[in-house]
Amino acid sequence: MKFINHTTIALALFLTVANSSYTKANPDEGMFPLSELNRAGLKKAGLKISEKDIYNPGQIGLVDALVQVSGCTGSFVSNRGLIITNHHCAFSAVQLASTAINNYLKNGFVAQNQEQEIEAKGLKIRITDSYEDVSAKILNAVANISDPVERINTIKRKQQELVKQAEKEDPTIKAEVSEMFIGKSYVLFRYKTIEDVRLVYIPRQNIGEFGGETDNWVWPRHTGDYSFLRAYVDKNGKSAPYSKDNVPYQPKKHLKINPNGVRENDFTFILGYPGKTFRHRPAQYIRYQQEYLLPYVSNLYDFQNRQMEEAGKDNTDIALSLATRIKRNANVLKNYRGKLKGLKGINLLSTKKQEDEALAEFILSKPELKNKYGNLLAEIDAYYQLSDQDALKELWINNIYNSTSLLKVARDINMLKAFLAKERSPQSAKQLFDLNIEKLKTALNETYESYNKQADRRIFAKMLEDAVAFQGKNQLASIQKLQVNNEKAQQFATEIIQNSKLGDQQYVLNTVLANADALLKFNDELLDFQDKLHNDIFEYAAEQKRREGVLNKLMGDYVAVKEIFQAKNFIPDANSTLRLTYGHIKGYSPADATYMKPFTTIEGIIQKGNLGLPEFEYPQEIKTAYLNKNFGPYLQKDLGSVPVNILYDMDTTGGNSGSPIMNANGELIGVNFDRAYDATINDFAWNESYSRSIGVDIRYVLWVADKIDNAQFILKEMGI
Numbered sequence: 079m080k081f082i083n084h085t086t087i088a089l090a091l092f093l094t095v096a097n098s099s100y101t102k103a104n105p106d107e108g109m110f111p112l113s114e115l116n117r118a119g120l121k122k123a124g125l126k127i128s129e130k131d132i133y134n135p136g137q138i139g140l141v142d143a144l145v146q147v148s149g150c151t152g153s154f155v156s157n158r159g160l161i162i163t164n165h166h167c168a169f170s171a172v173q174l175a176s177t178a179i180n181n182y183l184k185n186g187f188v189a190q191n192q193e194q195e196i197e198a199k200g201l202k203i204r205i206t207d208s209y210e211d212v213s214a215k216i217l218n219a220v221a222n223i224s225d226p227v228e229r230i231n232t233i234k235r236k237q238q239e240l241v242k243q244a245e246k247e248d249p250t251i252k253a254e255v256s257e258m259f260i261g262k263s264y265v266l267f268r269y270k271t272i273e274d275v276r277l278v279y280i281p282r283q284n285i286g287e288f289g290g291e292t293d294n295w296v297w298p299r300h301t302g303d304y305s306f307l308r309a310y311v312d313k314n315g316k317s318a319p320y321s322k323d324n325v326p327y328q329p330k331k332h333l334k335i336n337p338n339g340v341r342e343n344d345f346t347f348i349l350g351y352p353g354k355t356f357r358h359r360p361a362q363y364i365r366y367q368q369e370y371l372l373p374y375v376s377n378l379y380d381f382q383n384r385q386m387e388e389a390g391k392d393n394t395d396i397a398l399s400l401a402t403r404i405k406r407n408a409n410v411l412k413n414y415r416g417k418l419k420g421l422k423g424i425n426l427l428s429t430k431k432q433e434d435e436a437l438a439e440f441i442l443s444k445p446e447l448k449n450k451y452g453n454l455l456a457e458i459d460a461y462y463q464l465s466d467q468d469a470l471k472e473l474w475i476n477n478i479y480n481s482t483s484l485l486k487v488a489r490d491i492n493m494l495k496a497f498l499a500k501e502r503s504p505q506s507a508k509q510l511f512d513l514n515i516e517k518l519k520t521a522l523n524e525t526y527e528s529y530n531k532q533a534d535r536r537i538f539a540k541m542l543e544d545a546v547a548f549q550g551k552n553q554l555a556s557i558q559k560l561q562v563n564n565e566k567a568q569q570f571a572t573e574i575i576q577n578s579k580l581g582d583q584q585y586v587l588n589t590v591l592a593n594a595d596a597l598l599k600f601n602d603e604l605l606d607f608q609d610k611l612h613n614d615i616f617e618y619a620a621e622q623k624r625r626e627g628v629l630n631k632l633m634g635d636y637v638a639v640k641e642i643f644q645a646k647n648f649i650p651d652a653n654s655t656l657r658l659t660y661g662h663i664k665g666y667s668p669a670d671a672t673y674m675k676p677f678t679t680i681e682g683i684i685q686k687g688n689l690g691l692p693e694f695e696y697p698q699e700i701k702t703a704y705l706n707k708n709f710g711p712y713l714q715k716d717l718g719s720v721p722v723n724i725l726y727d728m729d730t731t732g733g734n735s736g737s738p739i740m741n742a743n744g745e746l747i748g749v750n751f752d753r754a755y756d757a758t759i760n761d762f763a764w765n766e767s768y769s770r771s772i773g774v775d776i777r778y779v780l781w782v783a784d785k786i787d788n789a790q791f792i793l794k795e796m797g798i
């Protein structure tokens with residue numbers, strides 16, 4: 079049985095009748111780590127294959143078909159390294175391959191043979207090879223340490239040691255120690271990596287991104303958010319950087335596609351790499367999110383996007399260079415606004431407070447717990463009271479470099495410059511320069527890729543204005559020293575960006591960074607400013623480290639005592655490690671008097687198209703095929719159409735994008751890519767009543783490939 083949260087228990091009583099048509103287990107939350115599959119209750123819920131077919135240590139299972147693609151998930155769907163994932167997961171690589179003339183982003187990309195496949199720049203693949211619980215090794219090392227900084231440093235050092243050791247034992251893997259519960263449990267994962275990834279088939283933008291930001295995080299949805307990539311390795315089967323001589327990778331396992339799709343109420347499950355959830359946190363954390371982080375970041379990203387959109391509005395090249403940044407911002411900002419709405423809607427803060435109060439009473443009622451955890455909740459409170467005092471400063475610091483590209487350039491250059499200045503002789507400075515210059519140039523080029531002077535200037539001005547207005551503990555000494563008011567801050571920011579030579583990429587790369595001597599002699603007002611700001615940030619980083627150590631201990635205790643209180647084992651929050659979640663294809667009622675069905679169809683694309691909005695434009699070929707009822711074998715009879723997107727009550731989050739959705743037999747029937755607006759709050763609290771995720775139905779993928787994009791080779795390769 080999966081574990082049930084408080085609200086579900088309360089609802090369970092009167093939902094019994096409504097649910098009685100299900101012979102399956104109660105659907106509820108759970109992103110199960112592979113080690114916990116046996117207590118997930120999969121068989122009872124409807125799984126027809128054996129759990130061992132999914133995962134069986136040392137043997138081959140479905141998990142071996144799973145990959146992590148940069149921040150997303152994907153799966154192998156042929157024995158020649160073909161991968162299916164989302165369009166939005168390949169987006170940055172497609173953008174990098176696109177120019178105003180060869181605009182693959184807009185027009186899509188179909189490689190009719192292997193020679194035509196192109197490098198997917200920036201995309202890297204990881205495959206989970208094995209794992210091992212290392213909690214004892216780490217926690218023993220800190221058992222007698224009470225200083226928070228020392229504690230956190232020791233944990234990190236121990237993690238690195240274990241990683242090094244694992245990579246030494248098996249040089250073909252990359253290791254990583256993941257914190258499953260903060261301060262409480264740790265698992266070492268071994269990963270295989272693949273560096274050469276190529277674009278195979280990308281639908282055009284008005285399919286892959288149909289509905290744009292208007293439809294993002296929204297159901298009903300009609301997006302063809304899928305793409306096909308291929309993994310390549312060298313002739314010996316080893317991971318290698320992109321090379322013409324590389325060959326398609328042969329995965330241990332690939333998923334079988336079921337072209338018949340699913341029906342309402344069918345059992346389904348998802349394997350994937352969910353990124354981060356925050357369910358095992360106290361009430362104060364939710365308050366911090368609600369009062370500080372969510373409003374701050376969503377407003378900032380909103381502002382940034384308005385500046386970037388303005389900058390690119392009459393110039394396709396500028397627009398393309400900013401497209402990925404804009405899209406990422408838009409995605410986060412809408413998610414955060416969804417969370418803000420959801421937090422109010424379910425009043426999670428008050429539920430959490432009640433939970434914490436009940437926990438406090440429980441601790442006091444048991445002498446042995448009182449002894450050990452008697453101060454815990456007061457200490458948690460003190461921690462958050464302190465961190466609230468400079469929450470704005472922290473958010474500002476965490477966002478300043480990603481907001482202002484030139485300041486980031488200044489930071490990276492200053493760093494090398496400062497190291498060079500410390501060297502005793504010109505020779506050793508030269509050596510150090512040679513050792514680091516390529517890395518630095520790569521980082522700078524990446525920053526310049528999405529740099530636009532006008533947008534940068536305006537965004538920096540806003541950041542500075544904000545910082546000037548900070549009061550009390552939020553103040554930054556370097557900004558106070560500028561002695562500017564609001565208006566002057568604007569002027570200062572505008573001029574410093576306008577006049578900085580760092581805005582000239584070629585000059586920076588070829589002249590400033592020509593050699594150690596040139597770099598040491600180079601001066602710029604923006605470099606000076608960054609240098610002073612750096613002192614503030616550096617000082618604050620030490621305090622952040624101390625707090626991290628405090629929180630690590632507190633959260634370890636908090637979860638430990640909560641497990642005793644609720645008398646059950648928790649499932650850890652998502653942390654980018656491989657997880658399984660299951661549920662059913664299912665509609666829901668997000669608002670009074672509404673019911674949303676779990677399938678959308680081609681009809682809906684036509685309807686949205688009729689609104690005449692640019693984000694709902696779609697290819698004429700779809701209209702023609704629709705009018706001719708050219709649905710082929712992809713038709714679902716009772717819908718009278720091809721299903722486009724599907725809705726289900728599984729437990730997913732960011733990072734689950736591109737995850738294969740599988741039926742009871744472990745066959746792929748769709749690809750996960752989003753959640754409904756109300757489910758953005760999943761990250762804090764999952765609930766069967768509002769948690770719904772969205773996937774693209776495999777029948778729509780096959781239909782578009784077959785009837786619209788002439789990519790029948792894909793069907794053939796997947797054995798359809």
Ligand code: ARG
Binds near residue numbers: 166290405409732753
């Ligand atoms: N909301 C989905 C996810 O979080 C899809 C994102 C696609 N990006 C977008 N900006 N529409 O990633």
Ligand code: ASP
Binds near residue numbers: 736753
């Ligand atoms: N779209 C998300 C992703 O990219 C999935 C989600 O947040 O539900 O992983």
